[in-house]
Amino acid sequence: MDTTEVVAALIKEQDRFLICQRPAGKSLALFWEFVGGKVEQGETKEQALVRECQEELGVIVAVGDVFWEVTYHYPDAIVHLTLFEANIKEGTPQKLEHQDIRWIKKEEIPHYDFCPANKDVLERLQNLPVRETTHRGF
Ligand SMILES: Nc1nc2c([nH]c(=O)n2[C@H]2C[C@H](O)[C@@H](COP(=O)(O)OP(=O)(O)OP(=O)(O)O)O2)c(=O)[nH]1
Ligand SMILES: [Mg+2]
Numbered sequence: 001m002d003t004t005e006v007v008a009a010l011i012k013e014q015d016r017f018l019i020c021q022r023p024a025g026k027s028l029a030l031f032w033e034f035v036g037g038k039v040e041q042g043e044t045k046e047q048a049l050v051r052e053c054q055e056e057l058g059v060i061v062a063v064g065d066v067f068w069e070v071t072y073h074y075p076d077a078i079v080h081l082t083l084f085e086a087n088i089k090e091g092t093p094q095k096l097e098h099q100d101i102r103w104i105k106k107e108e109i110p111h112y113d114f115c116p117a118n119k120d121v122l123e124r125l126q127n128l129p130v131r132e133t134t135h136r137g138f
Pocket of ligand 1: 006007008032037038039079119
């Protein structure tokens with residue numbers, strides 16, 4: 001099976017970060033995710049992420065460092081997910097393609113069902129030590 005390159009954005013504001021609920025009818029319907037999508041041919045990961053944030057949320061982002069990377073085997077696909085830190089430069093997030101979008105605190109993570117590939121990164125977000133918490137604004 002081929003590996004699909006997927007990029008996603010960890011968008012933080014103060015002590016909250018943005019999560020998005022996948023629409024009904026798509027794969028992994030109604031699971032929560034970080035905004036993003038598949039890298040298209042000829043694009044860098046950063047370019048793909050800027051495009052996806054514009055298409056899905058109507059915002060322009062500045063792409064920062066890689067926060068997490070994982071390869072996950074779904075029954076019908078292998079996904080290599082790269083999660084970048086990102087900041088909104090222009091616009092306010094709108095649910096142009098998602099079922100719902102929410103700004104949540106790390107304490108709220110257990111209340112949401114995320115895509116299985118995201119399990120480890122959510123654990124990292126939830127368990128950031130105090131020092132790193134302050135540094136990263138969580
Ligand atoms: N965007 C995103 N996709 C994720 C995350 N976690 C995770 O397992 N995935 C999976 C779900 C999908 O199988 C794949 C990304 O697909 P996608 O549906 O967002 O791709 P896309 O926006 O390009 O949409 P499409 O053109 O394929 O319809 O990666 C995540 O946090 N964000
Ligand atoms: Mg997408």
